[in-house]
Amino acid sequence: MIKLKVNGVNRQFDGDPEMPLLWYLRDDLDLKGAKFGCGMGLCGACTVHLNGKTVRACSTPVSAAANAAITTVEGLSSDGTHPVQVAWQELDVPQCGYCQAGQIMSACALLAKNPKPTDADIDTAMNGNLCRCGTYLRVRAAIHKAAELTASNTTKPATKPVAKTSRAGANLLPRNSGKK
Amino acid sequence: MTKTNLNRRSFLQVTALAGGGVLFGLYPKAAALAQGARGAQASLQPSSFISIASNGLVTITAKNPETGQHARNMLPMMIAEELDVEWKDIKIVRADLDAKYGSQFSGGSTATPGNWEPMRQIGGAARHMLIAAAAQTWGVAESECSTASGRVIHKASNRSLGYGELASKAATMPVPDLKSLKLKDPKDYKIIGKTTIGAETKDVVMGKPIFGIDVTVPGMLYATFQKCPVYGGKAVSANLDAIKAMKGVKHAFIVEGQPITGNFMTSDPGLEPGVAIVADSWWAAQSAREKLEVKWDEGKWATQNSVDIAKKADEISKQPAARTLRKDGDVEAVYKSGAKVVEGAYIYPFISHAPLEPQNCTAHFQDGKMEIWATSQTPQNGRGMVSRILGIPENNITIHLVRGGGGFGRRLNNDYMCEAAWISKTVGAPVKLLWTREDDMQHDYFRPGGFQYLKGAVDSNGKLVAWQDHFIGYGDGERFTASGNIDGGEFPARFVPNFLMQSSVMPLGLKTGALRAPRSNVYAWVFQSFIDELAHAAGKDPVQFRLDLLSSGTPGGMNAERMIGVVKLVAEKSGWGQRKLPKGTAMGIGFHFSHQGYFAQVAEVTVLANKKIKVNKVWSAGDIGSQIINPGAAENQTQGAVVDGMSELLQEISLKNGRVVQSNYHQHPMLKMSQTPPIEVHFIKSNNSPTGLGEPALPPILPAVCNAIFTATGERIRTLPITKQGFSFA
């Protein structure tokens, strides 16, 4: 029996512990945001957060998520208002869109630890996320935009609980991520 | 109900809706005739439509499949513009496959040119009838009325009525004569030419289940399908009992298949043979598959190897060509005349489409009816194949068009649809078939590889006077394998006085098909690289040499003026010849005409140690007519095409013992973010009807990069992928 938390909800799993987390999320929990692209950790379409760090769900067995907090793109917001999601919409980043949940999860993890990344920081953090449609320039621009949106949010008076944090970029961490 | 002819193919019909709404439908004429013959006129459905509810809600049905080109925005944008409603006030709904929508097809960059007239006309006609309804209500002349933001306005009396309030009356107005219908002056456009955000962008960023792979149906089982690694092979036997005993597995069986045998020229080969495993989860099916042992009858292609194919092509190149496709003047005479002669053999591999979403399809067979959820770019073909192979009449097959995670031509074929339908019918339950990446890469309809032996000559004035190409591809007799054809009209035909295009073909046991900008995606590399060789041989600037060449054409085919326009623009924007570049850095140019679009691109490239290439920047200039309908999406498409084309410089599918060697992205790479240069996108708005953009922006980048590498290093890339000559992207 494996216990874990997915997007803030406690879960128990008693299937094959070697099954990749991706199939548990997609087919057992019906969280279809993380995508299957290569199954070998090569494309990043399946990227989710495990205790706030990116992992490739296609090559992470469920057993590796025991007692961990998992966040998927569905866990960022219930209405698409997470700053990274907002930036992605404003710049209309997607073409086919298939890679984008993975891109967004990698971007969130980057911004959480580096609230004002340079192009080079972004390239390093995002190089494992392939986009077959070639939207890289917009992905990069949207990450800068999300950084701006977040910075302007945190300097405003704290109207939202998320802005109360002293750690810059912390509101880029999805709800319920991090060790609990 | 009123109706009128729209054009040769369709007519417009207006119907009152229950609750006071109105429906404007565009009806395919062919379907109308067929329906008429069966005496069932009443059941005829529109090919695309606008409905206006009494509460003013405007719904536009987007009929085309979506694989990332924003077609789902573009067609409604055309309608909404002429209807004169605010973009934010309309609702776009996705159409299922239905005869009522006419052609539902995504491919060949056809959505724009095919819909530009009719979509604007249907919007304009609806607007006209709403005005007529308002004018009659107020007892004023139609000419005194105008529209804005979904309302008809009578300025003189300061009155206005919303479209919703007018809907039921509009349904009773005569349909205008579409030929005399006045459409908007483009300078008044409020939607066309302004960026709109993708209709499904929000769903994408929220991870909503909108893709084919996300489909779930109650009671659904999951399937994997193992095909023979050798084209045309069949399963003789398998350890099915052991597989069936595995956890979660419900069914395991051999599929005989119904291939359209021996015809590799057709890209859709029917249902291929293999072994299906159906389980209660995909992971269970896939885990069982790892234990699957199949005895294959590999058939006649089991000894096919890429090395042997290349040897054979080399032998053929030394023989007279099998066919002459075009002959102008006399190239041989030019070679003897003392002109400067250049020769080069250009070799390029098969490559895979590799859309990020592997092929998948959900099918549910029940009570003689088949319901399918598919990402097909050609759902009509798919339905026809399923009908033939499974013996189900077409009208008992429903297909839901689901967003595809990239198409690039792969989803023009419907092999996965036949497989899913067959498996569902066999097990009598809804089934989601999902391929692995390895399945997808090894059972693709590959972009055909080939060999082109070029020879050309420039005279003492540096003018291109002879061009000769022996194209060696695949096929049988006079037929080429799918998307592996060439014809005598390829550029620079008509621009060179002595021109000889010849071809020979070899047999092939591999499926081939259309990849984004089929043929052009690699012929542009061949032709524009060789033109560059000749420019250097002539001692001319590569841009000037091209402009001179483009000025020497005879009429027919491509419009040289438009191409000259984009070549000049890209040279200007890139500062061609104007900037001093450091040693090891150079610029290269390429242009190409395809899918009615004119594109020229320049790449600035630095070649570092160990032949590592950094593309510093790319400039693109395109002419696709008078309007860039959705500029933001057009920029995104163009940049994506450049990235895609650069990736193609790295890719290769090769064969060993009849099997595809490459299996996943590590062996068939694509460009990464750090390798992506800034890409400046420019368009010339020419006085031509708008045409498509999905494809024509791709081909020029391949030669532009390779031509820059030549200028920087003196080494000409004549073989793809570039890694064959030791180059790679830094």
Ligand code: FES
């Ligand atoms: S599907 Fe996990 S990295 Fe590609």
Ligand code: FES
């Ligand atoms: S948007 Fe299609 S793969 Fe990235």
